[in-house]
Amino acid sequence: xxxxxxxxxxxxxFTGNVVRNxxxxxxxxxxxxxELIIGNETGDIAIFKGKDKVQVISKHTLICCVAVGDxxxxxxxxxxxxxxxxxxxxxxxxxxxxxxxNNEDFDEVDGQMHSSSNTDAPASSSESTNTQKSTKNVESxxxxxxxxxxxxxxxxxxxxxxxxxIDGDGAVEMVLGLTDRVVRSYKWMGxxxxxxxxxxxxxxxxxxxxxxxxxxxxxxxxxxxxxxxxTLHHTWDGLPSLLIAQPGxxxxxxxxxxxxxxxxxxxxxxxxxxxxxxxxxxIPGSVDYQFLxxxxxxxxxxxxxxxGDFKNSHRKDSGKGKxxxxxxxxxxxxxxxxxxxxxxxxxxHQIFALTKLDITGNGSDDIVACCWDGQTYILDQDKxxxxxxxxxxxxxxxxxxxxxxxxxxxxxxxxxxxxKNTIILYxxxxxxxxMCKKFEPNVEKLSELFIEEKGSKENAEEHIKSLDxxxxxxxxxxxxxxxxx
Amino acid sequence: xxxxxxxxxFHLPSQGSIYTLTVLNLANGSKKLLVASxxxxxxxxxxxxxxxxxxxxxxxxxxxxxxxxxxxxxSIDAFNKSSTKNEFxxxxxxxxxxxxxxxxxxxxxxxxxxxxxxxxNIENIAQNCLNVLLNFIPYKLLHTYLITWNDNDIVSxxxxxxxxxxxxxxxxxxxxxxxxxxxxxDKDFFPEFIKTPSPVIAIDIYHTEDFKxxxxxxxxxxxxxxxxxxxxxxxxxxxxxxxxxNNYISSLCIYPEKNIxxxxxxxxxxxxxxxxxxxxxxxxxxxxxxxxxxxxxxxGLSDFSTLPRHNHTSILTCCEVANVNFDGEPxxxxxxxxxxxxxxxxxxxxxxxxxxxxxSSPIINIRYSDITGDGLKExxxxxxxxxxxxxxxxxxxxxxLADKIDKLTIPxxx
Numbered sequence: 051x052x053x054x055x056x057x058x059x060x061x062x063x064f065t066g067n068v069v070r071n072x073x074x075x076x077x078x079x080x081x082x083x084x085e086l087i088i089g090n091e092t093g094d095i096a097i098f099k100g101k102d103k104v105q106v107i108s109k110h111t112l113i114c115c116v117a118v119g120d121x122x123x124x125x126x127x128x129x130x131x132x133x134x135x136x137x138x139x140x141x142x143x144x145x146x147x148x149x150x151x152n153n154e155d156f157d158e159v160d161g162q163m164h165s166s167s168n169t170d171a172p173a174s175s176s177e178s179t180n181t182q183k184s185t186k187n188v189e190s191x192x193x194x195x196x197x198x199x200x201x202x203x204x205x206x207x208x209x210x211x212x213x214x215x216i217d218g219d220g221a222v223e224m225v226l227g228l229t230d231r232v233v234r235s236y237k238w239m240g241x242x243x244x245x246x247x248x249x250x251x252x253x254x255x256x257x258x259x260x261x262x263x264x265x266x267x268x269x270x271x272x273x274x275x276x277x278x279x280x281t282l283h284h285t286w287d288g289l290p291s292l293l294i295a296q297p298g299x300x301x302x303x304x305x306x307x308x309x310x311x312x313x314x315x316x317x318x319x320x321x322x323x324x325x326x327x328x329x330x331x332x333i334p335g336s337v338d339y340q341f342l343x344x345x346x347x348x349x350x351x352x353x354x355x356x357x358g359d360f361k362n363s364h365r366k367d368s369g370k371g372k373x374x375x376x377x378x379x380x381x382x383x384x385x386x387x388x389x390x391x392x393x394x395x396x397x398x399h400q401i402f403a404l405t406k407l408d409i410t411g412n413g414s415d416d417i418v419a420c421c422w423d424g425q426t427y428i429l430d431q432d433k434x435x436x437x438x439x440x441x442x443x444x445x446x447x448x449x450x451x452x453x454x455x456x457x458x459x460x461x462x463x464x465x466x467x468x469x470k471n472t473i474i475l476y477x478x479x480x481x482x483x484x485m486c487k488k489f490e491p492n493v494e495k496l497s498e499l500f501i502e503e504k505g506s507k508e509n510a511e512e513h514i515k516s517l518d519x520x521x522x523x524x525x526x527x528x529x530x531x532x533x534x535x
Numbered sequence: 536x537x538x539x540x541x542x543x544x545f546h547l548p549s550q551g552s553i554y555t556l557t558v559l560n561l562a563n564g565s566k567k568l569l570v571a572s573x574x575x576x577x578x579x580x581x582x583x584x585x586x587x588x589x590x591x592x593x594x595x596x597x598x599x600x601x602x603x604x605x606x607x608x609x610s611i612d613a614f615n616k617s618s619t620k621n622e623f624x625x626x627x628x629x630x631x632x633x634x635x636x637x638x639x640x641x642x643x644x645x646x647x648x649x650x651x652x653x654x655x656n657i658e659n660i661a662q663n664c665l666n667v668l669l670n671f672i673p674y675k676l677l678h679t680y681l682i683t684w685n686d687n688d689i690v691s692x693x694x695x696x697x698x699x700x701x702x703x704x705x706x707x708x709x710x711x712x713x714x715x716x717x718x719x720x721d722k723d724f725f726p727e728f729i730k731t732p733s734p735v736i737a738i739d740i741y742h743t744e745d746f747k748x749x750x751x752x753x754x755x756x757x758x759x760x761x762x763x764x765x766x767x768x769x770x771x772x773x774x775x776x777x778x779x780x781n782n783y784i785s786s787l788c789i790y791p792e793k794n795i796x797x798x799x800x801x802x803x804x805x806x807x808x809x810x811x812x813x814x815x816x817x818x819x820x821x822x823x824x825x826x827x828x829x830x831x832x833x834x835g836l837s838d839f840s841t842l843p844r845h846n847h848t849s850i851l852t853c854c855e856v857a858n859v860n861f862d863g864e865p866x867x868x869x870x871x872x873x874x875x876x877x878x879x880x881x882x883x884x885x886x887x888x889x890x891x892x893x894x895s896s897p898i899i900n901i902r903y904s905d906i907t908g909d910g911l912k913e914x915x916x917x918x919x920x921x922x923x924x925x926x927x928x929x930x931x932x933x934x935x936l937a938d939k940i941d942k943l944t945i946p947x948x949x
Contacts, residue, residue, distance in 0.1 A: 055544040488909035526910030
């Protein structure tokens, strides 16, 4: 197996234990740059931007999940923090940064354009346009500070979070997995009388007031076993489903279309037949278990991670769903497509984190799986592997993109939370190809050397092709190292 | 050094030293790496090829016999006795830490194949050991030719082990085939090694004049560097030069300035022998800048230049001279303790640092050798934590190759 060592890294100091889902990469200040957010057992949340720690929020209890997403459905990101004792916090950077990012997007376009584009967004109003205008160019994005805008009581013992559009209605929902085998989904309901858009002037004094709105519970599903992880997956025609990892490399699939989506005839006639019946009967969604050939192998109690929606630029077989990955703690990584295991790869380390990242930049997502001892595996969708040994135990892992400097392109990164009170962020992972090859000289070019001797181009090419490996190797070596350029 | 791409890295369970990396040159032209770490593990690294033409890196731990637990490996060296087949001899120096007494026992273990064969089986070699008990702490182990002359004809060209030690001497071990043992030979065969002021750290030997002469350079712990020219026919010194640097010298290297052709002779792909070699000596000081002595056969140690350093807090540990950008001129690669490999280039009559590449741990050795067996050499960087293999960027190599072919095939307009 090919292995690499990584050099480019940043170390951040961060004390305290971090649970598996209490870190994420996301753009919380909506300036187009991705930050790292991490929370610990004692309730501190730190936000890292570039090479700096920009903000620490403390006085929480054990932080079990952090996530960044457009949960308020305002076309801008917020930070959702869940504590183990059942509090859900929403943090946001006050609007002035939104105005800046919009300025970047629209460049020379004036406020008129803004207002027309923003009126479509549910959250904004004509007032918001005014605030945007007035706060233009006020502050540099470096001084980003998030403020709490909402606090809500939710059931305790959350372990997983997922922000995403699970029912295909175009709005982002929050899905929580709990340690008591329950999965709940919530939807943000904005207050109709809420004060325009959030600015520093009209910050809610008490976030618990629910001035802006509140999360409304939508669904509750109970799993048979402990939840490993939750992921959002889309079928080939774009219908979302939730995949809940269950022990033993199995998972539960929840389809939760809203009525109007599943009833739409335009989606696809042959598949919507089954779904439309559910839609009409008013039951939102269906649940099924997938065992993925469980009986053949695997300890049935081994905890499992799942990750859906793998991009693939090569496979063009329409009618098939996107692949998804399943990993078990005993070291099996599987790539599955339409409930058929494409391949399985076994390692002798305990995999606890499964992420995806297009590390080579070829348009296809690669699997990045991290083990408790720091061993990290990078697999492409053709089962080619690279390993990276961190040589240090890891308590949480994430891969993704990160911005080192504001205006730069985002770079690939691996984030490791170690047990030594440090976060190690490896950036700009230098992998262009997953597999290495021998150097193959261009036969046509090489044959030019022999045209004179062999008479014709064809003969010369034939001559090169007929050379045995050793002679060709010596020829290449001679040309490269002994001939003047 | 953007032209290099990380191809592979393998981790060593314990740290190696500047003496514990060697390349095995097999008779069929392929190469393997043999890497030893302090705590007894020795790994053999090679590239295999998968059916899809992917390179599969393979690291095998080889369990050499007669290396007791608790022993530590100091240095390692290997050579092929046969020129057409594989008949490898591997030398490993160890320190045995015996608990009963405070005495340290040191050995030179020599492993060899029973007979020459086409196959290379390192497991067999590892089981066939000859011990030489040493009465000093071993340092660098290398091999060279011991040439016996009869008038102007070479009678025999034996390969012998050269081992420097803490007793300020350099010992030469020669195989006694009839007794099946290795014996230290008389110091007269290598008169250049008489009277060294302190333990010898680094040695490099280069044969010229059809093996009639031997150029030896060595560096001692105290910073003493000596360059000698010895006749292999009479075993007499022709001349010697010495100088002293006030620091520990980590490595040195004699290299010929290559005669590069712009002709393409298909007939003799073997490089022709240059008439008069133009030898340079590179001395890597650990704290002071590295020094390059030019054309030592003509000017001795008088024509020298220093290689600038970009920081003064690191320790230079190793050097390699190689033409890594295919321009025909040698470049110098120097590794240091601040986890960098520096690439030096000669331009406008001075050496300057052209490029730097960072690694994940301090560098202790560098080699530029064709491990993949494709004609293109790879950079092997041995760091404290493991071995890094770096391949050239193929796009760049393809361009260089195309340029070179154009130069050879397109008639030049004068």
